[in-house]
Amino acid sequence: MNLFWICLSFLFLSVVRLNGADNGGWDTAHATFYGDMGGGETIGGACGYSDLFLQIYGLKTTALSTALFNGGATCGACYEIQCFNDPQWCAPGSIIVTATNFCPPNYSKPYENWCNPPLKHFDLSMPMFVKITKDYHAGIVPVLFRRVTCSRKGGIKFQMKGNQWTPFVVVFNVAGDGDVTAVSVKADGGGWTAMIRNWGQVWQTSEKLVGRSVSFSVTTSDGRTVQSLNVVPRNWRFGQIFEGNQF
CATH class of the missing domain: 2.60.40.760 (Expansin, cellulose-binding-like domain)
Structure with missing residues (x-):
């Protein structure tokens, strides 16, 4: 096999992985942030948690777009997220967050709202967003994500x-x-x-x-x-x- 076909095969496999096949459970989405470094709103939300600090989740949280929220059934699930494919803004490493809220669609802005179906999107607290980016000015970044086991202290x-x-x-x-x-x-x-x-x-x-x-x-x-x-x-x-x- 000559060099051309080797490179073409490598490119094909890379595209397949980034589109959800043979990727070890990782899928693609985008991420933004809400609030400031204090974390923004931690009271209430579409999952019914009244106080995210009292209820142990703190700032390690995310709101989910319609495609992931599943009508609230996904509340409490944990995701590992890492920035990818954006050398200007991506920082190394990943975060693990809990789904605690809903990122509502805005159908009046079909090309500007990342939470509109069928897009998969995470709206993170700013402290979590800056762990996977070089600067909050990134605004929105492509991410890889996967469901992971939730590790908790104490009982339900x-x-x-x-x-x-x-x-x-x-x-x-x-x-x-x-x-x-x-x-x-x-x-x-x-x-x-x-x-x-x-x-x-x-x-x-x-x-x-x-x-x-x-x-x-x-x-x-x-x-x-x-x-x-x-x-x-x-x-x-x-x-x-x-x-x-x-x-």
């Missing part, structure tokens, strides 16, 4: 919300796949009942939970399930956070 956390008629629970600090696909609840004296995803990782039930000890069963997208029995005591109050078992 359950924050009791809502009211006595419609209790909610926010599920966070989930290891492994990170994104919760099903939650069931059991109050003392009763059986297991499936909860309904209200939005993001906020789950609701019509079961009466006030004044009763509560157990939760959590299933992640890889099909694994873990139960936290009587994790919430009878004297619990709305707003309290309780720690259960972990994957």
